[in-house]
Amino acid sequence: MLEVKNLNSGYGFLQVLWDVSLKITEGEFIALVGPNGAGKSTTLKTIAGLITPKGGDIIFKGETITGTPANLTSRMGISFVSESLNLFTNMSIYENLLLGAYIIEDKQEQLDTIDFVFGLFPRLKARRNQLAGTLSGGERKMLAIARGIMSKPSLLMVDEPSLGLAPKLTLDVFDALETLRQGGMTILLVEQNVNTTLHITDRGYVLEQGQMILEGPSKELLENDHVKKAFLGI
Amino acid sequence: MKEEVLLKEPFLVVLKRWVTSAGGITILLAVAAAIAAAIDAGPFILVNTIVTGGMWALLSLGLSLVFGVMNIPNFAHGEFFLIGSLTAYFAFNPIRLYLKDNPSPFLSAIAPFLGIFLAFLVGALLGVILEKLIFSPLRKRSRDQWVMNSFLLTVGISVVIINNVQLIWGANFKGIPSYWDVEPLDFFGVNLSVDRLAAFLLAVATLIVFWYFMRRTQTGRAVRAVAQDETGALLVGINLNSILSLTMALSAGLAAMAGASLLFIFPAYPTAGLKPLYVAWYVVILVGLGNVSAAVIGGFIVALLQTLTSFYIGTGWEDVIPTAVIIIMLIFKPSGLFGSEVKGVHEK
Numbered sequence: 001m002l003e004v005k006n007l008n009s010g011y012g013f014l015q016v017l018w019d020v021s022l023k024i025t026e027g028e029f030i031a032l033v034g035p036n037g038a039g040k041s042t043t044l045k046t047i048a049g050l051i052t053p054k055g056g057d058i059i060f061k062g063e064t065i066t067g068t069p070a071n072l073t074s075r076m077g078i079s080f081v082s083e084s085l086n087l088f089t090n091m092s093i094y095e096n097l098l099l100g101a102y103i104i105e106d107k108q109e110q111l112d113t114i115d116f117v118f119g120l121f122p123r124l125k126a127r128r129n130q131l132a133g134t135l136s137g138g139e140r141k142m143l144a145i146a147r148g149i150m151s152k153p154s155l156l157m158v159d160e161p162s163l164g165l166a167p168k169l170t171l172d173v174f175d176a177l178e179t180l181r182q183g184g185m186t187i188l189l190v191e192q193n194v195n196t197t198l199h200i201t202d203r204g205y206v207l208e209q210g211q212m213i214l215e216g217p218s219k220e221l222l223e224n225d226h227v228k229k230a231f232l233g234i
Numbered sequence: 235m236k237e238e239v240l241l242k243e244p245f246l247v248v249l250k251r252w253v254t255s256a257g258g259i260t261i262l263l264a265v266a267a268a269i270a271a272a273i274d275a276g277p278f279i280l281v282n283t284i285v286t287g288g289m290w291a292l293l294s295l296g297l298s299l300v301f302g303v304m305n306i307p308n309f310a311h312g313e314f315f316l317i318g319s320l321t322a323y324f325a326f327n328p329i330r331l332y333l334k335d336n337p338s339p340f341l342s343a344i345a346p347f348l349g350i351f352l353a354f355l356v357g358a359l360l361g362v363i364l365e366k367l368i369f370s371p372l373r374k375r376s377r378d379q380w381v382m383n384s385f386l387l388t389v390g391i392s393v394v395i396i397n398n399v400q401l402i403w404g405a406n407f408k409g410i411p412s413y414w415d416v417e418p419l420d421f422f423g424v425n426l427s428v429d430r431l432a433a434f435l436l437a438v439a440t441l442i443v444f445w446y447f448m449r450r451t452q453t454g455r456a457v458r459a460v461a462q463d464e465t466g467a468l469l470v471g472i473n474l475n476s477i478l479s480l481t482m483a484l485s486a487g488l489a490a491m492a493g494a495s496l497l498f499i500f501p502a503y504p505t506a507g508l509k510p511l512y513v514a515w516y517v518v519i520l521v522g523l524g525n526v527s528a529a530v531i532g533g534f535i536v537a538l539l540q541t542l543t544s545f546y547i548g549t550g551w552e553d554v555i556p557t558a559v560i561i562i563m564l565i566f567k568p569s570g571l572f573g574s575e576v577k578g579v580h581e582k
Contacts, residue, residue, distance in 0.1 A: 050465065074471040086466030088459050099459050102452060103471040151471060 001026045001186055002047070002078075002155055007056035009039075009046040015054065016042045018210045024155070024188060029181045031197045031218060032190045033231065034207035040190040041083055043207065044157045048080035049073040060155070075103050079153035083160045085144040089133030093124050093143055096132050100150025110150075117146045120176050138169035145176060149185070156180065157188045162196075174200055194231035198222045257521075257528070257572040264535050271542055278424045279545060283538045285430045288437030291533030292492040293510055294517035295444065295526060296485030302524030303461040303481045306369065306384040310392040311489055311514055312507025316399065317360055318353040318490025319502040323408045325349040326497070330410060346413035346429075350436065350494040357490020358483035364391060365482040370475065392507075400504040409501025433495040440491065441530060444484075448526070457481055461524070489514075509553075513540075516556045520563060522570025531572075 002024040010016040016039045024030050034040050045051045047058055049070040058066045065073055070080070088096050097117060101110040118125035121142045127135070132143055141161050148156055158177065162170040170193070178200060181187050191197040198204055198218040206214035206227065214224065221227050228234045252258040271279045297311045326349035333342050368387055373380075414428040421431075448454035459467040460477050468474060492510070493500070500506055513536060521532035536556055543555040563571065 048469065050468070070465075070468040071471050071473050074469060080469055082465065082469065084465075086463045086469060088462040088466055090462050091455070091458065095455060098452065099455055099467075099470050099472075102456065147470065 001061060002188075003057075003059040004043075004047065005057040005059070007043070007046060007053055007058065009042055009051055009053040009056075011042075011051070016210050017046070017053075019056070020207070020210070020212050022205050022212065022215070024186060026154075026186055027181075027184060028186055028203060029177075029201045030186075030188045031201040031204040032188060032207060033192070033194045033197060033204060035230070036192070038207045039210040040207055041159050044080060044159050044188070044190055045082075047073075048078060048157065050080075050082075074151060074153070077151075077154040079148040079151055079156050081144045081148040081156070081158045081161070083163065085140055087132040087140060087144060087147070090131060092129050092131055093135070094128045096143060096147050097124075097150050100147035103151050113150055113152060117150060120179060121146050138165050138172070141165060141169075141173055142176070145173065149180065153185070155186045155188065157190070159190045160192065161189070162191060162193045170196070194227070195222075198227075256567050257531075260535065260571050261531065264538055267542065268538055271545075275545055276424070277422045279541055281421065281424050281426055281430070282541045283534065285434045286540070287534035287537030288434045288441075289492045289496055289533075290513055290517055290537050291530040292437050292440060292488045293514040294521075294529040294533050295441070296488040297514045298518050298521075298524055298526045298529040299457075299481060300485040301518070302526060303457060304369070304384075304478055305381055306388065307381060308388045308485070309385065309511065310364075310388040310395065311485070312509070312511030313392050313395040314357050314360065314486040314489035314507070315493035315510040316395070316502060316504070316507035317486075318357050318493030319497045319500060319506060320399065320403070320408070320493075321353040321356045321490065322349040322494035322497045323410065323502050325352045326413070327408075327410060342415070346432070349413075349497075350491060353494030354487045354491040357493075358487035360490075361482040361484075361486025362479050364486075365479045369482070370478070392511075396504045396507070405504055407501040407503045410498055412498050427498075429498045436491075436495055440488065444488070445527075453477075453480070512553065513556075516560055520556075520560055520570060521572045525570065525572050528570075528572035 002022075004020060004022045007017055007020045008015060009020075020039070020043060022030075022032070032040050032043065042051065046053050049065070049068050049072065052067045056066070057064060060073075060076060060078060063076070065076065068076075074080070088099060091099070094114070097114050098110060101113055104110055104113070118128075123139060124142055124146055127139070132140065135143060145158060145161065148158070161173045161177070165173065174196065177187055177189065189197060189201060198221055201218045203216065204218045204221045205212055206221065214221065214226065216224075222232075253262065268280060268283060293311070293315065296314070297308055300306050300308050300311075326345060329341065329345045329348075333345070368391065369384060372383060372387065412427065412429050413432065416428050418425040418427045419431065420426075448458060456467065456472045456477050457480065459470070459472060460474060460481075464474065467477070489510075493502075493506075500510075517529055517532040517536045520536065521528035539556045539559060540552045544552050547555065
């Protein structure tokens with residue numbers, strides 16, 4: 001479904017990614033892990049179209065989307081939940097969700113998706129008229145993910161959902177992702193919380209210093225010596 | 235914040251907080267002053283305030299919108315007003331002369347609206363042209379120092395438009411005695427011309443439509459979304475370029491509409507836009523940059539200040555008093571009376 005070939009990307013003169021490649025087939029739950037500053041977020045931002053790559057190819061559903069701006073990739077079915085969330089803070093939860101369905105024209109379909117999303121995150125339903133800027137950290141994450149799936153994407157990319165969250169809330173967020181994946185959504189998850197992530201995903205990629213150094217089924221990665229030493233501390 | 239407060243706290247607590255906030259105090263003081271002046275001097279104070287206030291609201295709304303969404307401090311906003319009054323003049327005057335020889339009640343009733351609507355369209359078109367021709371290329375090239383650069387550009391645009399208007403149509407006043415040639419209405423003992431009444435009703439109708447558009451339609455939400463988080467807007471699939479063009483078109487269109495509606499008070503001439511520009515900036519600075527809904531309230535407050543000043547002190551002081559009020563206000567509330575939705579303007 002998504003194929004990234006020899007991607008080179010970065011900010012201005014600073015190159016962050018060096019020949020990064022990855023491949024995702026439909027329905028997979030993929031983890032992209034790595035230490036701080038490895039280029040995980042940059043990878044997602046480049047796929048989403050927020051950054052124009054310096055080289056390489058991104059192929060989504062058979063179409064080359066290298067350098068396509070973010071408002072068009074989201075129309076093609078790629079949804080990106082960024083680390084900074086980019087919520088509309090002066091709008092209510094409900095309005096944020098409606099905007100999440102911006103590319104869906106059918107009003108009834110929008111409302112149905114909102115119902116589905118509220119089922120997934122009941123906390124949001126209880127606070128539907130509250131301004132996004134007044135939500136707690138965990139609720140913001142939930143809202144960002146909820147807004148991300150409002151466009152009914154075929155690929156959901158989530159950047160660091162556990163960052164700054166209490167363990168209990170992290171589990172809630174992971175549970176929600178698990179539910180989505182069971183519903184058939186393809187998910188690319190970027191995480192620093194390597195242990196939990198590799199336990200719930202199918203396959204994983206390990207990115208270090210802008211280069212893909214390992215890939216394989218998550219279970220094997222958990223057993224891998226390098227992963228154990230570098231990320232799990234065993 | 236507001237919504238949560240409404241959910242959890244009793245009405246009286248909310249009311250007390252509102253009344254003791256800077257915005258609440260100002261609104262109450264303004265209403266009290268307006269009522270006192272109306273009792274003292276006569277209800278015409280209220281009528282004048284409301285009529286000009288509606289138009290100032292339209293003007294400042296557009297200015298505030300463009301600053302909030304595009305971060306452009308637009309000093310060419312007055313020229314949209316000028317283009318509006320010019321358009322209305324050239325559209326309406328021939329009809330007016332024609333009607334002198336061929337009276338037609340129907341045409342004379344609707345012709346002003348035609349002129350005003352045409353002014354809105356021409357203004358909006360000018361807005362889109364400026365966005366596509368000037369701001370969009372600059373945005374693509376560099377967003378460093380955006381506020382300063384776009385400010386300088388708007389000043390340049392203003393100079394170019396003023397001089398071109400003078401070059402093409404000359405420096406003489408182009409005005410009309412009135413849109414509707416009928417007897418003024420008696421409104422609580424005040425002579426209220428139909429033109430003024432129509433200008434006010436038009437402003438109110440436009441404000442309601444605008445409010446509905448911004449709050450209840452998906453496109454309006456997209457405009458607000460761009461103002462609040464540009465990246466977020468891109469991520470949900472909003473086409474930034476079309477929203478920015480739309481914003482500029484709306485802003486320019488509303489200003490042109492104000493210019494057209496007030497043609498019977500402010501005739502069109504090359505520098506006709508300067509006074510409206512200053513007034514719009516008074517309003518926007520007073521209520522807080524980029525705060526669109528407060529700009530409407532601000533429009534009426536500034537209109538009240540001007541009306542009171544010109545009646546009690548003298549017309550020459552009309553600009554002095556509002557400026558003095560703003561200077562004093564800025565010392566105590568630097569971000570405007572109602573705070574601002576655009577807190578991170580300089581961080582963007």
